[in-house]
Amino acid sequence: MNRVRLLAISGARHIPDSSLLLGRVKRFLWAAILAASPPISATGQGHEGHMMVHAEQPGEAAVWRMPPMDMSMPMLPGLESALPPVGPFLPGAGVDVSEIPEARPGEQVQLDDGDTLNVVVSLVRRHIAGHHMVMYGYNGQYPGPLIKANRGSTVYVNVENRIVLPTTVHWHGIRLDNAFDGVPGVTQAPINTGEAFLYEIKVRDSGIYWYHPHMREDIQQDLGLYGNLLVADPDPNHYGPANREEVLILDDLLVDAAGPLPWGDEAPTHALMGRFGNVMLVNGMTDFGIEVDRGEIVRYYVTNVANTRTFNLTFRNARAKIVASDVSRFEKEQWVSNIPIAPAERYVVDVIYDEPGEYATTNSVQAINHFRGTFYSSVDTLWTVNVSAEPAAASYRETFDVLRSFDEVTADIGTFADHFQRPPDHTLELTVKVEDLPLPIVLAMEIDTLYVPPMEWNDAMPMMNWLSTGKQVTWILRDTDTGKENGEIGWSFEQGDVAKIRIFNNPRSFHPMHHPIHIHGQRYLVLSIDGVATKNRVWKDTAIVPVGSTVDLLVDMSNPGEWMLHCHIAEHLHSGMMFGFTVRPGELDGDQASFWN
Template sequence: MVKETETVYLKNGDSYAITAQKLQAKIGNAQIKMLGYNGSVPGPFIWVHQGDEITLEFKNLTGLPSTIHHHGVRVDNRYDGVPEVTQPVVPSGKSFTYKLKFDDPGVYWYHPHYRDDYAQELGLYGNYIVIPKDPNYWAPVNREIPLILTDILIKDGKLPEYYQDYSNFVFMGRYGNTFLINGQQKPTIDIQKGEVVRFYLTNTSSVRPFRVFVPGIKMKLVGGDNGRVEKEQYVDTLTIAPSERQIVEMYFPVAGDYKLTHHAVDPLVGARTYELATFHVGDKAVSVSYEKEFQQLRENKEVIDEIEPLVSKYKSARPDRTIRLSVAVSKKEASRFSEPGSSTPTQSSAFPGLITILAKTGAKVEWEDHMYLQNKMSTSKEITWQITDLGTMKTNGAIMDWNYKRGSYIKVRIINDIHSLHPMQHPMHFHGNRFLVLAVNDVEETNHVWKDTFMVGAGDVVDILLELSNPGKWMSHCHILEHLHSGMMFMYSVD
């Protein structure tokens, strides 16, 4: 059975053993075969100090090949965990040693990069939390809690089938119908009255974005993927795309039960609201409260001084690269999804209603799987999600000429084609290096944070500035796992 997740504090030079293995878990009334690190889902919460180096001794007992990708950590290229690019796969029963240095404070995570549409969805994920060198990097709080948000799909008490040689649920990705917070359904988290708590939020789901809030509780955004935001701000809701992280502080002044809630309005299925967890605030007050500090919104001068000169220099520049996100399908696959009565279905005839709805409403995100059976039938054998370089018209793995010098910056424009066969959101992730979002649909970003993932909504045009500081051959891809495994990736190199 699944063990409770451990919290591990490592020091500079420490070695830590981590084993991926098969597990049995009870979720609701279902007994589910899962995978986990060190016997738990999620895997250990690993706390390290900024600048420290550790050794991770990985052993694979899952029954299938695996690796570990250290998501968002600017690791040496040989330890990035991409099969046959930065390392060979680790066969079941074998081991691999990762040497990691954590240059950036914040919250990061680890997961496999071999058939992660199966292995990650079944429980192979965990967090790194990097403690800053500067004791004043964050405002003081009473506690820090990592929260991993995910979902899993369970039908009739079991997991719908996965296939060894290809992926299914490829059009939209495998949306779950059961929500897990730190591996549990609707957990209760005890809070003392008057506490200020910093939450490190990570979305490890395959496709579902979360839009979260806590009714009755004030929420302050303080950081994102790769550290602090320029300016702290109070937010009513927080959207977290797959693989993204958000760092928020909450103040709990009054006893009671407060619900961590996911609420989103999908243009095709309407509003949906789910309670994810309960924060139980008791009557006993905390001995020291940081309410005063919580009520202040800090501007992070060091972050602003680093980022704003780059933004000023590049925001009006022409893009160095422009990529388009779209999808292609075989004629056989298109015929499954054409409207009734269509005698000669084509790619362009599939999903016409969805395109019309998206175009008319301006909806950017599909929050739910609104066509389960059709989505389940769609496979990577017939469907190719595409990243096309509009400068060369090369697509996915054929993109071979993104070669840059260390220390340079490139402006990348990402166009999510609204006229594609199936326009939907794509959380785009760059391995090995970090970027800034400059603008979305010509609206400039006003509160920057270094990122490694950003959700590009249907029809959106997003400009990013990619910092090329870490040498190696790196992958960029959509972090909807079924899209990745139907081809939606390319490589770039830093010399």
């Protein structure tokens, strides 16, 4: 637990913007900045200090380049030469690129009970959006191997680290034994270069899960270290019939003309909003597509592994129904036109393609231009489906047209009903502190936060965001009962407890933002949002808390050990937004006891 506490930056000071004296000081400083600054124009920009023309070659040492942005937006005066106060990092510096293997598409691996998969973490060469770049890969693949296992089995994965950064693997959403949760300093020591760690993974729940590093995932995950674990249910009717299944991983990558933007070495850049990419990836590709026959039902298992981007996945002109999410099926299937999916969330969705032609699945959002103060439509095609005129070999249309109810899910959730209405056991407030941010950013934020949107769908302030690092920004989970923050919070439960946790995302903080809250090793229900009960429940391990909202979670504290609760925006996690809690072993009743044996 010490490691967790160390990761939280202590001593950060909130900037008291209500202080009259400080306001005078700010105005004086601001007048000085303006007087010293040349006139700014939308076309002049004044980015002399930002190395925008520097073209690195793969393997070269990194230098800072400012992120790509809308150049019609005027530069904040005073930031013309500003750089993040951390060093730049790119993988593979000093390595002969010709000796790095070309990555290959991810492969499927079926693991039966007792089987072991060897996974090597290494440098790979990738070709994305016209750029050759050095990235990371699990077994040289993008994404990492799709591991298939049967519910109730125990599989083993031996992870060997051949990159310079220490790493671990977290098995996201799996209610496995605590020793294999992959949290450095809590459940294991980091896997240093040349070392290996054997993970024992008992898969107790069917569904779609994923794995990723739990050390500097803002770097390692962004560079390609992620993969899925698909757990099959023994019931062949667990899901309805489908013609095919596609396991898709959504991601984005921030690149400019010279390749990927460097990451911060000792702390993340983009600490305010997280690192949005400008290239969309599906299974590591920019042009993912499939071909199906008319009337086919495609079951998608979708995982969002982006550092910060929440996608609004839109199935244009195709009928879709949501079936399952992180740790279970929904109580009942439901027609949907789109799926907002935050980092680390998963959804299982069945889609029917009735007519021949090309179908685009898009990320369709109303982005914000903070400078102009406007919303605008932003649409990116994520993948395409070409539907032939040939009818599908097997038609499941009649089954698809019926929305199934999953009584066993409702019954399971119903056993927790006594807890739905009672007061919360703990209340968390989500907020942020900053110190030593450049003054122009502080001043701009004061104006910008006159209105705070529930969600940030795009990086509307790429320059300010880039310059904010984990050294200046501390994202905070505050226990409102004790006043303790992040690593100081020491919740303790007994196995079998049911904990009601209320989370309030304070819209009056310096820079409010939504947070996808992840709880390790357990499952939870989203009981209500802003006091309104959710209607079609599903067991989750990650869920969005919008800005200004109050979300009640009901956590089934069934898995003993030392676990984490954190924001799954990678830059927020590494800017302090996490804490550990304990679930002590306890007495379980018959069904529970057999489940955990």
